[in-house]
Amino acid sequence: MSETALPSPNATTTAGPLLSVEDLHVSFPHPTGSAVEALRGIDLTIARGEMVGVVGESGAGKTTLARAILGMVPRPGRVTRGRVTFRGEVMTELEDDARRAILGRDLSMIIPNPRGELNPVLTVGEHIGNVLRHHRGLDKAAARTAALDLLRAVAIPDPQRRLDAYPHELSGGMAQRVVIAIALACSPTLVISDDATSGLDVTVQAQILDLLKALIRANDASAIFITRDIAVTAHFCDRIAVLYAGEIVELAAVGTFFDRPQHPYSIMLLAAFAYSSELRRHWTRPPAEEETLPPGGCSFAARCVRRQQRCLMERPALRQLPGGSAVRCHFPVGGAT
Numbered sequence: 001m002s003e004t005a006l007p008s009p010n011a012t013t014t015a016g017p018l019l020s021v022e023d024l025h026v027s028f029p030h031p032t033g034s035a036v037e038a039l040r041g042i043d044l045t046i047a048r049g050e051m052v053g054v055v056g057e058s059g060a061g062k063t064t065l066a067r068a069i070l071g072m073v074p075r076p077g078r079v080t081r082g083r084v085t086f087r088g089e090v091m092t093e094l095e096d097d098a099r100r101a102i103l104g105r106d107l108s109m110i111i112p113n114p115r116g117e118l119n120p121v122l123t124v125g126e127h128i129g130n131v132l133r134h135h136r137g138l139d140k141a142a143a144r145t146a147a148l149d150l151l152r153a154v155a156i157p158d159p160q161r162r163l164d165a166y167p168h169e170l171s172g173g174m175a176q177r178v179v180i181a182i183a184l185a186c187s188p189t190l191v192i193s194d195d196a197t198s199g200l201d202v203t204v205q206a207q208i209l210d211l212l213k214a215l216i217r218a219n220d221a222s223a224i225f226i227t228r229d230i231a232v233t234a235h236f237c238d239r240i241a242v243l244y245a246g247e248i249v250e251l252a253a254v255g256t257f258f259d260r261p262q263h264p265y266s267i268m269l270l271a272a273f274a275y276s277s278e279l280r281r282h283w284t285r286p287p288a289e290e291e292t293l294p295p296g297g298c299s300f301a302a303r304c305v306r307r308q309q310r311c312l313m314e315r316p317a318l319r320q321l322p323g324g325s326a327v328r329c330h331f332p333v334g335g336a337t
C-alpha cells in the first residue's frame, strides 16, 4: 500500500449533498431554569469531496454542531428543531443501533487529546483491528494486516513495532496519527475533525493536518474541519462557515472569505490573527463598551463596531450574496444590503 492509499470508499447511495443540516436548534437546560441555546438555526450542506472549515471562538457551538451531526448531543442537551441528513439518513431521528452502524464506518470524528480517548489496556493494533472487525467483518489476521497498512498510510514511524504498542508508549503526534488511522479505517465518506491537532506543537500540527487532508482527498471523502485557528481553514478548506453564538454569521468560499470578509465578526476574528494592532483596534470594541443589549436584535450587536439602531431591534437573517456566499448582517462590510 502506498503512503496515502486506503481501502476504497464506501459506495454512496444517494444523489444531492452528502450532508444537509437544516434549521438545526440544540439547547442545554441550565440549573437556573433558562436553557442555553447552543445552536440557533444552523443551515449547512456539504458536497461530496468538499472540505468545509467551521470557525468561531470558544462557546460558539462548534463541538455541539459536530455532535448533532453524529446524532450524539450529550444529555440533557437535545435537538429542539431541525434535522441533519447524511446520505439520505436522518441522523437526528435514527435509533442507536442504526446510528452505530454508520458511525466509524461512513462518518467518523477525530478529536483532540487522543491519548485520553485511547483505551490504555489495548494495543494500537487492537484499537484499529476492532474497528475493522466490527465494520468490515475482517478476521483477526486480516485486521492486523490492514491495521499495519493504515499505520503506514498515516506515516507513523516504525509501524510494525507500533502495532503492539500501548497508548502510553506513544508521543502526542503518534497518538494523533493512530486516532486518524482509526477514523479512516473504514474509508468514511465524511470525516469531522474537531480541533484535532490542538495541543500538539506547531510543526507536528502542520504535518498532521497535511497528512489528514491528503488521506481525505485520496479517498474522495468530505471533511468538516472545526477549529479556533482561522489560518487552518485557509490551508485546508474549500469553504468556511463562521459560527457566532450558535448561528452561522458568514459562509463563503475560502478565497472569497479571505479577500472580502463581509461580517464584522469575521473581520474581528481575522484581525485577531493579523500582525497589525491598528487593525485589531479598529475592529474591536473595548470590553468596557460591550454592553448587554436587549434580546431580539443581532447576537453580535454588543461587540460590533458597526452596529446601528436596526441591529438592536431586528435579528438579521442569513442572506445569500452573489457568488454563493451568505452573511447574517444588516450592514455587511462589503455593503451588500
Ligand SMILES: Nc1ncnc2c1ncn2[C@@H]1O[C@H](COP(=O)(O)OP(=O)(O)OP(=O)(O)O)[C@@H](O)[C@H]1O
Pocket: 028, 036, 037, 038, 056, 057, 058, 059, 060, 061, 062, 063, 064, 065, 074, 075, 077, 228
Ligand atoms: N454538555 C453540556 N451541558 C451544558 N451546556 C453545554 C454542554 N455542551 C455545550 N454546552 C454549551 O453550549 C454552548 C456551545 O458549546 P460548544 O462546546 O459547542 O462550543 P465550542 O464552539 O465547541 O467551544 P470550544 O471551542 O471551547 O470547544 C456553550 O454555551 C456551552 O456552555
